[in-house]
Amino acid sequence: MARVHESTIINAPIDAVWHILRNFNSHVDWHPAIATSQIENGQPGDTVGAIRNFTLADGGLLREQLIKLDDEAHELAYCLLEAPLPLNGYVATIKLKPVTETGQTFWTWESTFSPPDHRKQELVTLVAKDIYQAGFRALEDYLGGSGPIHASVHNQTEQGASPSPSYQQIRRHDTSSAGPSALGTLTTQAIVMDTHGGPEVLRPRQVDVPAPGPGQVRIRQSFIGVNYIDVYCRTGYFNLIDPPGIPGMEAAGTVESVGEGVTHVQPGDAVAYACAPVGAYTGLRTMEAELVIQLPRWLDPRMAAASLLKGVSAGFLLQDVYALRRDDVAVVHAAAGGVGSMLVQWATALGARVVATVSTPQKAAIAEAHGAYETVIGRGADFVETVMQVSNGRGADVVYDAIGRDTFAQSFEALAIRGHLVSFGQASGPIGEWDIGHFATKSATLSRPNYGHYTETGPMMEQQATRFFKAVEEHMLTLAEPTLYDLGQAAEAHRDLEARRTTGSIVLKV
Amino acid sequence: MTHVYVSSIIPAPANTVWALVRDFNALPQWTPFVAESRIEQNVPSDKVGCIRAFSLNDGGRIREQLLALSDYDMSCTYAILESPMGVENYIATLSLTPVTDGNVTFAEWQARFDCPANREAELIQQIGTHVFQAGFNALKRHFGR
Numbered sequence: 001m002a003r004v005h006e007s008t009i010i011n012a013p014i015d016a017v018w019h020i021l022r023n024f025n026s027h028v029d030w031h032p033a034i035a036t037s038q039i040e041n042g043q044p045g046d047t048v049g050a051i052r053n054f055t056l057a058d059g060g061l062l063r064e065q066l067i068k069l070d071d072e073a074h075e076l077a078y079c080l081l082e083a084p085l086p087l088n089g090y091v092a093t094i095k096l097k098p099v100t101e102t103g104q105t106f107w108t109w110e111s112t113f114s115p116p117d118h119r120k121q122e123l124v125t126l127v128a129k130d131i132y133q134a135g136f137r138a139l140e141d142y143l144g145g146s147g148p149i150h151a152s153v154h155n156q157t158e159q160g161a162s163p164s165p166s167y168q169q170i171r172r173h174d175t176s177s178a179g180p181s182a183l184g185t186l187t188t189q190a191i192v193m194d195t196h197g198g199p200e201v202l203r204p205r206q207v208d209v210p211a212p213g214p215g216q217v218r219i220r221q222s223f224i225g226v227n228y229i230d231v232y233c234r235t236g237y238f239n240l241i242d243p244p245g246i247p248g249m250e251a252a253g254t255v256e257s258v259g260e261g262v263t264h265v266q267p268g269d270a271v272a273y274a275c276a277p278v279g280a281y282t283g284l285r286t287m288e289a290e291l292v293i294q295l296p297r298w299l300d301p302r303m304a305a306a307s308l309l310k311g312v313s314a315g316f317l318l319q320d321v322y323a324l325r326r327d328d329v330a331v332v333h334a335a336a337g338g339v340g341s342m343l344v345q346w347a348t349a350l351g352a353r354v355v356a357t358v359s360t361p362q363k364a365a366i367a368e369a370h371g372a373y374e375t376v377i378g379r380g381a382d383f384v385e386t387v388m389q390v391s392n393g394r395g396a397d398v399v400y401d402a403i404g405r406d407t408f409a410q411s412f413e414a415l416a417i418r419g420h421l422v423s424f425g426q427a428s429g430p431i432g433e434w435d436i437g438h439f440a441t442k443s444a445t446l447s448r449p450n451y452g453h454y455t456e457t458g459p460m461m462e463q464q465a466t467r468f469f470k471a472v473e474e475h476m477l478t479l480a481e482p483t484l485y486d487l488g489q490a491a492e493a494h495r496d497l498e499a500r501r502t503t504g505s506i507v508l509k510v
Numbered sequence: 511m512t513h514v515y516v517s518s519i520i521p522a523p524a525n526t527v528w529a530l531v532r533d534f535n536a537l538p539q540w541t542p543f544v545a546e547s548r549i550e551q552n553v554p555s556d557k558v559g560c561i562r563a564f565s566l567n568d569g570g571r572i573r574e575q576l577l578a579l580s581d582y583d584m585s586c587t588y589a590i591l592e593s594p595m596g597v598e599n600y601i602a603t604l605s606l607t608p609v610t611d612g613n614v615t616f617a618e619w620q621a622r623f624d625c626p627a628n629r630e631a632e633l634i635q636q637i638g639t640h641v642f643q644a645g646f647n648a649l650k651r652h653f654g655r
Contacts, residue, residue, distance in 0.1 A: 007609045
């Protein structure tokens, strides 16, 4: 039997440390050894019995089960179910205690397991150093213990010439302490473009992030969603960035500090946003608090960054732009894409029959798995014929078309009398000039919705996000694992996105 | 029942701190508020059940009985038999835990007791600050900080 016992003092209050650790899936946010992680079966991260399924930076896959969670004693225990190493019978315990004198936290992390004798020393060292000791420092950094925030706090405390921060000073990090921030400007890594152009214009750079003003919030971002609109902003096709500027419309993380008058979120809250103005490709961001959404406990920041913008889009396309009805026939183009796969699942769950179009057999399999009534490979005459069969010759009640030039004419052809063509993108190019009189042949409705107009105020964003979260909770939508890139690799992520080398969402990890 | 809990970091290895505080008769050696102490009936100070009788700098006299002593957990639990403080059913535990990161000591001192409701705040302050935290401050000075 081997036993590992490590303990440390964390320069943050016990509530702040426990708030993170009690979420069994949080390790992907702060522990450097963890590459990806998710709780199986979509359970919340504080469910005793929950299994976290995670990969290490070297690709190793592990599964661990939460077997004890005690908010009163600040203790949790977990055991290993599967691992690439012989850590047989591994059971670990995490315990926190307050250091009342200083406001810090005493953290004990220990475990027992039965390794083969010849590997005992190696494995004990691995667990103690690479997992526990590395984890201690990483969590402190994550909490701002030795990062830029730390420096800021010290600038303030040094005036009092105190060698160790007092309890009150440390309480700035306390998740339970809301109120105006007293912190100044912080520095972080961001992706800045000095000019419009190809992926190469996306360059990492240190930037200053101001303290939140009245009504604002500063977010310590952990994951950033990459969307096709970011490419349009980069090339200048959309005029949303006047260089130099920072692209990106979607990210998730935790609130670092809040400005005056902000009440709906407080420091330590897990939050996300998916809206203009652009500027998401950064480690820290200050923005209007009302656009920031508090994440439900079951949705970790990585999955939120992968899905919020696409889920909100699917929500207003299906319910606001056109109010989908049970038994409608709906066409979804690019049905295995980010928004497309959400549209297929959600529309099917609402009772519509979905005709999905895709470009490859692999993508057809995805659309079918999501419940598409019929799936067509290619977007020529075939899909129009399929729509007519499914609708008994009537045509589609609604067509969701983000392809543009290559599909617009067929989309109109597939439409029923008084059908609704929703054109929400043009991945293949502009649709060209159309005579509006032609729409009279079907009394057709045409919409060209703009994401911004459905999410531009706090209440609108809140309503859209709530609807999306509810759809996931009710299993109308299943969220897919994103492909992760480091923030510094934003240019590479854009190259792969434009070359369609990826499937599913792309997320940048800070 | 009232609970007082105080914890601190002592800048010395836990074994070293424990060697000093495990002696139930050693309060005059490390606390600033105990003038003199003896173990009743001349039994060893690590005999569970022994009673220490000590006097405070202000002249107050206290008798406490050792209920548990663990070299394995580095903890010591005792009860007040007689004191001028006006508490009942008072049981306290002093415990040490190694902090492996830096080889220092996490020290905890806590007590549970009954008292009149109108004296609770005053007693928490007196015991928490002027006994437990004062004791930790003395330990920190003793070990060089």
